[in-house]
Amino acid sequence: MQVNTQEIIISFTLNGEKVVKNVQPNWTLLDLLRKKLRVRSPKEGCLRGDCGACTVLLNGKPVNSCLVLAPKVDGATIVTVEGLKGDPVFEALKETFAEKGAVQCGFCTPGMILSAKYLLDRKKNPTQEEIEEAIEGNLCRCTGYIKIVEAIKEAAKKLI
Amino acid sequence: MTETREVTAERGPFFFKRELGKEEGEYKLVGREIERPDAFSKIMGLTKFTADRLTEDVCFGKIVRSKYPHALIKRVIVDEALQIKGVLAVITAKDVPGENQIGYAIPDQPLLADKKVRYIGEPIAIVVAENEYAAEKGVEAVKVEYDPLPAVFDPLEALKPEAPKVHEKGNVALTTIIRKGDVEKGFKEADVVVENIYYTQRQEHAYLEPEAAIAYPEGDGIRVVLCTQSPFLVREFVSRVTGYSQSKIKVIGAPAGGAFGGKDDMGPMVASKAALAAIITKKPVAIILDKEETFVASNKRHPAIIRYKSGATKDGKLTAVEIEIIYETGAYANRSPFVLWRATVHSAGPYVVPNAKVDGKSVYTNKVFSGSFRGFGDPQIHFAAEQQMDELAEKLGIDPVEFRLRNVLKEGTRTVCNQLLEESVGMEETLKKVAEAANWKKKREELKKYRKGSKVRGIGVACAYHGISTSRGVPDWSAAAVLLNEDGTITYRSTITRLGQGSLIGHAKIVAEILDIPLEWVHIEEPDTSASPNARPTHGSRGLMTGGTAAADAALKLRRTLIKLASELLNCDEKNVKLENGKAFCALDPSNKIEFSELAKETYQRGYQPAYYGFYFVPRRYFDPETGLGVAYCVYTYIANIVEVEVDKETGEVKVLEAYTGADVGKAIDPGLIEGQMQGALAQGIGYAISEEVAFNDGKIINPNYTDYIIPTVKDVPRKVKVVIIEKPYSSTAFGAKGVAEAALIPTAPAIANAVAHATGVRVRNLPLTKEKVCFKLKEGKK
Helix, strand or coil: CCCCCCCEEEEEEECCEEEEEEECCCCEHHHHHHHHCCCCCCCCCCCCCCCCCCEEEECCEEEEHHHCEHHHHCCCEEECHHHCCCCHHHHHHHHHHHHCCCCCCCCCHHHHHHHHHHHHHHCCCCCHHHHHHHHCCCCCCCCCCHHHHHHHHHHHHHHC | CCCCCCCCCCCHHHHHHHHHCCCHHHCCCCCCCCCCCCHHHHHCCCCCCHHHHCCCCCEEEEEEECCCCCEEEEEEECHHHHHCCCEEEEECHHHCCCCCCCCCCCCCCCCCCCCEECCCCCEEEEEEECCHHHHHHHHHHCEEEEEECCCCCCHHHHCCCCCCCCCCCCCEEEEEEEEECCHHHHHHHCCEEEEEEEEECCCCCCCCCCCEEEEEEECCEEEEEEECCCHHHHHHHHHHHHCCCHHHEEEEEECCCCCCCHHHHHHHHHHHHHHHHHHHHCCCEEEECCHHHHHHHCCECCCEEEEEEEEECCCCCEEEEEEEEEEEEECCCCCHHHHHHHHHHCCCCCECCCEEEEEEEEEECCCCCECCCCCCCHHHHHHHHHHHHHHHHHHHCCCHHHHHHCCECCCCCECCCCCECCCCCCHHHHHHHHHHHHCHHHHHHHHHHCCCCCEEEEEEEEEEEEECCCCCCCCCEEEEEEEECCCCCEEEECCCCCCCCCHHHHHHHHHHHHHCCCHHHEEECCCECCCCCCCCCCCCCCCCHHHHHHHHHHHHHHHHHHHHHHHHHHCCCHHHEEEECCEEEECCEEEEEEEHHHHHHHHHHCCCCCEEEEEEECCCCCEECCCCEECCCCCEEEEEEEEEEEEECCCCCEEEEEEEEEEECCCCCCHHHHHHHHHHHHHHHHHHHHCCCCCEECCEECCCCCCCCCCCCHHHCCCEEEEEEECCCCCCCHHHCCCCCCHHHCCHHHHHHHHHHHHHCCCCCECCCCHHHHHHHHHHHHC
8 A cells, every 4th residue: 555656636525525635546445435534334345346345336326446446536426325314215225224134244235225226216116137236246145135135125115 | 871961940931931921922022023223333334343443553464375285384584574664573483472273173273384384375474564565565575485295185085095194193183973773774674775975065154354353462461353253262262372361361252244154263363363463563463364365264164075875665764874974174173073073963864863874084185274164064964965865755756845754853753863852843843834835745746847948947845953052062151241230221241243143132132021121221232251251152053042041041130139129119029020111010009110220220229239140051961972872962953945946958057046944943032133044044055055166276276256256146046035933942041042043054055956856857966056067967867
């Protein structure tokens, strides 16, 4: 992390707030969020874009923040679960994930919810296939996904 | 064989009904599904996993690992690494102040290899630096001079006399045995005999959160925070390695991002290194493995080779089994004595088998060590046992469910170890209920229609049983503490850890039920070896059964105190005092009452004891390791799975379409949490059955990531999963509960293999059932 390279100043919106930060060109967005900005909901799982535990919304779309270099987010909008209080889709998911028992260890949960939110933002009444597509990139080793899918379906119902 | 019963306090459902003066239907928390109290904090990312506790002052330890599968270490040259800016120390075996020994059951495993390395990835040195980058650079700069030795990668090769010796005393780490009845006679009585060899693979736990520990020097002691399944075991290891007395070591069990047995074995190893680094550098040090290290260097599920011969009469009764079990332990024995014994004593499956000859061997090879993994030896042996059952049934022309029902263990029958099962034996009911839920008979016939074209369907069944807590009379106990605060809230302490399974939520429910207070009043403290009683490990599906029973013991003691106190305050006979909804009142005059908070205050004011230590000692009896006969476990959980699969005959792809999984759990403290455990175990079992295999090339793992090691995504699990809960309570535990966390995984792979056989007519006896293997078998079958 501490390489002697030119730092770059970037500015972006994080959870509704403007952030200006000096970053090293080799930092990932995940490094920047977790280590420098102390945003802890994106989790460090595999660091190669396989597990989805570090998912954030970059300009509205779910991305693996471990695969995005920090300088690339200059001018972008980043959203994590910390910034979604009051968002109706998020609130619905939050409730149904708890109600349906879709949370076990919780390591995949924030990322999973962001992927689900992206889906429900675009689809009012998603099909089973669409739900599966939406969270296919978010691995969960605890739940077997059954209750997660149920929770997303239930959230969709609540939002209608 | 003696069968003297050790006397334990009767607990179980009847005891609790009497003690609480309630019928089961009147319980407010026990037996009811609740919303997890920790859900919101996890959703919001507020739950503090180990890595979430890193602060700027924490240094990093990175590990120098062996590049050879088998070699003598000539020299470790650290000078260049020490020149790197930010590097504080390079720690090798000679720097270990205590014992350089972390063998679990057999002292065969160094913390840091000194003379010899036995697998690729074995730790040799720890580079400690002010930041991760410097630590990584330091690892690259450490030079290890090796003298390579011939290596052995296959357990059968390792058993040959000319094989390279992984350890001086030879390549057999240990053996196990069962001799029961007369197998020769048993096979003579059999009308059909089936004999096959089964192979199972290495499975990686693949929890999303990597192993992590942060150690802080504190005063004359040390504090270690880590994701672990056993804080007290960590303390024992840290003490052994550092030479610090146990009282100077404080271990905090952080929530784990999945564990599945892996963090049971890895916790002490990672923590010992972090503690060592912190003591030597006098700075807080974090060791966090990266994903590749996790794959390369963490324990795996034992690969197995099982030769299995079984016989049955034409009326469908098992007569004998003869089984040879080889479990590959890799470079070190680790938990193998326990894993192999578990496999051995469960080797006949949940059936009555009058004659048995079982021989188990745990074999060293130059690969990463095997160890604890959900099921702990039972998935492998049931993969063999349950396919044998199907083949016998087929030869006899009996339906597989019916054939099993003719042989299942029931109360009053004896296991393969000749253990008399006195109570809580729900195999028959579980199998019947699961078959009913799956509509077995109808489906088994109907699916024969899906035999045309390239996609065919089949349905398969498998049963299993799984002993809870420790085996063979090895003592096991648990403890907990319940403290009544002056405002009426409860502080609850246990060192059962938070792996996502929710055992501590179950404990809290038990405490709240016994005191009849709202669940929110029970505050669960973080597991801490300096503050919490030793609940022992969170493994063997024991977290709720043993830890929860200790919680109940403490809560009952407090309850009795409160009743006595309330009797005094209300001027009401003790037998008429009721605790209900956070109040105490006199049954003869319910208006004569006192609030719980008032009661709490009076507890202190009037000199009653406000805190209790709860203890539970698991019943144990005689087991003879020379014959393998005796009481193997105090109680068992019984499981049945039925799956429907679709097999693409063109590609060999196996897809699980529907799954039904049931278990006799004794008493469901929380049916929702049980469902979660069973669905998750099923998914992990599907991965084990179809896609997961740690692959090697000359001792080097070639798929150390989620791209190449395939765990199930949402698309790989069945859309329909039905969980069936059977309750045959156990008289020794709180409300009759047994364990469930491992259960559903165990019969998943054999149920899938049996379903594939039903669909295609060919049998794959080699896990995982990859496309290649299924295709190959289908082609072979056509010949």
